Amino acid sequence: MREKEITKLKDYKYGFTTDIENIRAPKGLNKEVIKFISKAKKEPKWMLDWRMKAYERFKNLKEPNWQKPKYPKIDYQDIYYYSAPKSTSENPKNLDELDPKLLETYKKLGIPLQEQQRLNGIAVDAVFDSVSVATTFKDKLNEVGVIFCPISEAIKKHPELVRKYLGSVIPLTDHYFATLNSAVFTDGSFVYIPPGVRCPMELSTYFRINASQTGQFERTLIIADKGSYVSYLEGCTAPMRDENQLHAANVELIALDDAEIKYSTVQNWYPGDEDGKGGIYNFVTKRGLCKGINSKISWTQVETGSAITWKYPSCILQGDNSIGEFYSIAITNNHQKADTGTKMIHLGKNTKSKIISKGISAGFSDMTYRGLVDISFKAKNSTNYTQCDSLLMGNKCGAHTIPYIKNKNPESNIAHEATTSKISEEQLYYCQQRGLNPEEAVGLIVNGFCKEVLQQLPMEFAVEAQKLVGISLEGSVG
Amino acid sequence: MLKIKNLKADIENKSILNNFNLEIKPGEVHAIMGPNGSGKSTLSNILSGKKGYDVSGEILFENKNLFELETEERAHKGIFLAFQYPLEIPGVNTNIFLKTSLNAIRKARGEKQLDAIEFLKLVKLKAKDLKFDEEKLNRQLNVGFSGGEKKKNEILQMSILNPKLSILDETDSGLDIDALKIVADGVNSLRKKDNSFLIITHYQRLLDYIKPDYVHVLMNGKIIKSGGPELALELENKGYENFN
Numbered sequence: 241m242r243e244k245e246i247t248k249l250k251d252y253k254y255g256f257t258t259d260i261e262n263i264r265a266p267k268g269l270n271k272e273v274i275k276f277i278s279k280a281k282k283e284p285k286w287m288l289d290w291r292m293k294a295y296e297r298f299k300n301l302k303e304p305n306w307q308k309p310k311y312p313k314i315d316y317q318d319i320y321y322y323s324a325p326k327s328t329s330e331n332p333k334n335l336d337e338l339d340p341k342l343l344e345t346y347k348k349l350g351i352p353l354q355e356q357q358r359l360n361g362i363a364v365d366a367v368f369d370s371v372s373v374a375t376t377f378k379d380k381l382n383e384v385g386v387i388f389c390p391i392s393e394a395i396k397k398h399p400e401l402v403r404k405y406l407g408s409v410i411p412l413t414d415h416y417f418a419t420l421n422s423a424v425f426t427d428g429s430f431v432y433i434p435p436g437v438r439c440p441m442e443l444s445t446y447f448r449i450n451a452s453q454t455g456q457f458e459r460t461l462i463i464a465d466k467g468s469y470v471s472y473l474e475g476c477t478a479p480m481r482d483e484n485q486l487h488a489a490n491v492e493l494i495a496l497d498d499a500e501i502k503y504s505t506v507q508n509w510y511p512g513d514e515d516g517k518g519g520i521y522n523f524v525t526k527r528g529l530c531k532g533i534n535s536k537i538s539w540t541q542v543e544t545g546s547a548i549t550w551k552y553p554s555c556i557l558q559g560d561n562s563i564g565e566f567y568s569i570a571i572t573n574n575h576q577k578a579d580t581g582t583k584m585i586h587l588g589k590n591t592k593s594k595i596i597s598k599g600i601s602a603g604f605s606d607m608t609y610r611g612l613v614d615i616s617f618k619a620k621n622s623t624n625y626t627q628c629d630s631l632l633m634g635n636k637c638g639a640h641t642i643p644y645i646k647n648k649n650p651e652s653n654i655a656h657e658a659t660t661s662k663i664s665e666e667q668l669y670y671c672q673q674r675g676l677n678p679e680e681a682v683g684l685i686v687n688g689f690c691k692e693v694l695q696q697l698p699m700e701f702a703v704e705a706q707k708l709v710g711i712s713l714e715g716s717v718g
Numbered sequence: 719m720l721k722i723k724n725l726k727a728d729i730e731n732k733s734i735l736n737n738f739n740l741e742i743k744p745g746e747v748h749a750i751m752g753p754n755g756s757g758k759s760t761l762s763n764i765l766s767g768k769k770g771y772d773v774s775g776e777i778l779f780e781n782k783n784l785f786e787l788e789t790e791e792r793a794h795k796g797i798f799l800a801f802q803y804p805l806e807i808p809g810v811n812t813n814i815f816l817k818t819s820l821n822a823i824r825k826a827r828g829e830k831q832l833d834a835i836e837f838l839k840l841v842k843l844k845a846k847d848l849k850f851d852e853e854k855l856n857r858q859l860n861v862g863f864s865g866g867e868k869k870k871n872e873i874l875q876m877s878i879l880n881p882k883l884s885i886l887d888e889t890d891s892g893l894d895i896d897a898l899k900i901v902a903d904g905v906n907s908l909r910k911k912d913n914s915f916l917i918i919t920h921y922q923r924l925l926d927y928i929k930p931d932y933v934h935v936l937m938n939g940k941i942i943k944s945g946g947p948e949l950a951l952e953l954e955n956k957g958y959e960n961f962n
Contacts, residue, residue, distance in 0.1 A: 661808065664805075665769075666805055667805050667807055669768055669769075669789065670801065670804070670805040670807075671807075671819075672767070672788070672789035672790045672793070673766050673767070673789055673790075673792075673793055673798075673799050673801075674793060674815075674819035674822075674823075674875065674879075675790050675793040675794055675819050675820075675822040675823040675826065675879075676790060676818065676819065676822050677788075677790050677822075680818070680822060684807075684810055684814075684815065684818055685807060685809070685810060688807065688808070688809030688810035688811070688814075688858070689808070689809045690809075691809060
């Protein structure tokens with residue numbers, strides 16, 4: 241038994257818990273809790289009103305159930321919607337004032353926040369449960385006019401930008417989980433890149449769920465003004481618990497004329513144990529608006545964690561000549577389930593989209609690619625290319641591809657390719673005969689399969705992601 | 719180097735090899751000839767460690783019991799199989815596969831792993847010797863390769879890994895005469911006093927270019943006759959049916 245626990249720890253090395261005193265909102269979802277959150281964040285009245293509007297709407301919405309992975313009914317009154325380390329309530333001004341336990345936590349996760357150990361060229365916003373605990377390189381970014389801060393801070397310091405863009409891509413009324421997020425969101429990152437600025441470093445947010453019975457409702461808003469460029473990366477981990485925890489985030493991206501946003505995700509939430517107990521429900525709404533002409537939004541995701549992943553990072557190609565891209569690797573092992581893909585909505589002329597999706601399923605897991613390509617009658621001369629590849633390991637897992645295609649414009653063009661393959665015993669034998677052990681062989685084959693997507697990640701993270709891909713499939717051979 | 723005693727191999731209760739005996743000493747080249755279904759490929763599969771066979775008897779490789787070694791451990795010890803049907807691995811670059819393989823074996827032996835530059839130097843040299851199109855090294859492993867290119871790729875891997883015992887499982891089948899000569903040159907250049915070969919073939923043709931020390935005739939799961947190179951010629955004249 242003891243030995244089993246140890247091997248599990250090895251499998252998911254981020255599964256530790258930080259023992260820290262928390263301030264929590266009372267359990268459950270109601271107006272008082274929303275007021276509590278807004279007050280804890282010292283928000284202006286307009287923000288609270290916005291949340292309340294979302295909450296009123298939410299009460300009339302029904303939980304969707306068209307997705308493939310089904311899950312037991314969530315009791316929304318049995319969740320804490322706000323949990324923050326007590327020490328952060330006094331607003332630590334710098335890292336010296338921050339609880340050393342928090343610094344230690346991020347150090348253990350490989351994200352040092354201290355000045356001297358910081359990752360080179362990468363600015364980090366660290367979100368712990370419901371609050372942002374630190375943001376690095378803020379001053380340096382400030383020099384070029386880039387705003388990178390917790391969204392709770394942006395609401396107070398940059399209300400004009402927040403009010404203009406928050407909810408402009410994912411409206412209050414959007415859908416069940418997105419509307420819930422709008423009512424109770426706690427923290428996340430805010431990014432504004434001024435016109436003509438190429439953001440001098442990678443921006444990243446590291447999300448950590450720590451407290452039990454707590455939902456994380458992050459909200460991220462990124463605005464790339466005319467002619468600007470930014471590359472942003474998020475990473476996520478959570479402790480191992482045998483309960484399921486809900487993570488329902490909203491991410492909105494806005495690219496104005498000639499601007500480009502590159503958004504990468506390495507999602508490694510706790511996936512549950514090998515029998516499928518515990519793990520995060522990762523129900524996330526991510527949407528980018530290519531608002532300006534010649535704008536570009538590119539999503540890259542490596543989804544290896546979570547008990548259930550349910551998300552479709554999407555692009556609305558409104559500006560003429562705008563480009564949307566979606567590169568995805570989704571891996572499910574043991575009893576994990578994923579229903580993921582993208583939506584490319586072509587509205588402007590000469591818009592282009594590209595979808596490269598690589599799904600790998602092992603163990604008893606189940607994976608669905610679901611994607612929509614919608615070319616409106618105005619989107620003349622637009623093109624989409626979609627490639628969906630599935631790789632199966634063993635014979636107890638599933639892979640499904642569900643593409644929805646709507647082309648209302650005769651001058652536009654959609655191409656869809658899909659393949660399903662299996663790592664065969666013969667391939668493994670061949671690799672072993674050449675000296676590779678089964679794990680190395682699977683790693684080599686899987687990394688080959690994922691290469692096109694891994695290449696899209698910022699270099700600093702590509703190597704990590706490659707390792708993660710290998711680790712996620714450990715034990716799935718033989 | 720290799721001692722096989724009383725090897726018996728069954729698959730799904732069907733007997734394939736029975737009372738099979740063979741000894742290969744360092745530096746020797748042995749050819750095994752036999753008709754379809756005589757057990758030739760089973761022999762190479764068992765030596766290289768493919769799973770799925772019920773085996774009994776004994777195989778010693780450098781005095782080590784082969785049955786106790788995993789497939790990859792046998793490769794680390796210097797056993798190489800040139801596959802009859804080399805596998806395609808989509809997405810995996812040929813160069814990367816070769817480098818990963820070489821370094822896995824070097825690592826297991828406690829030798830220094832080659833960096834990208836050292837490896838490329840080596841592979842270019844070997845590819846040139848085998849007239850192997852260098853451009854193919856940057857393609858996905860065996861994907862879209864012709865039959866002959868796949869076989870040459872096996873010999874290229876063999877010459878890079880420099881194994882102690884190379885098993886060639888019908889490497890000659892499907893090769894045109896030019897490719898056959900190149901493959902034979904590749905084998906001959908690896909012939910040294912420590913390197914041994916087990917060449918499995920239907921035809922005498924390959925043995926015109928690779929001179930074996932011994933020829934064995936395999937029928938119904940056992941060796942029915944052994945001799946020198948002249949045995950292959952005799953077999954070619956008579957055919958398997960009349961050989962008994």
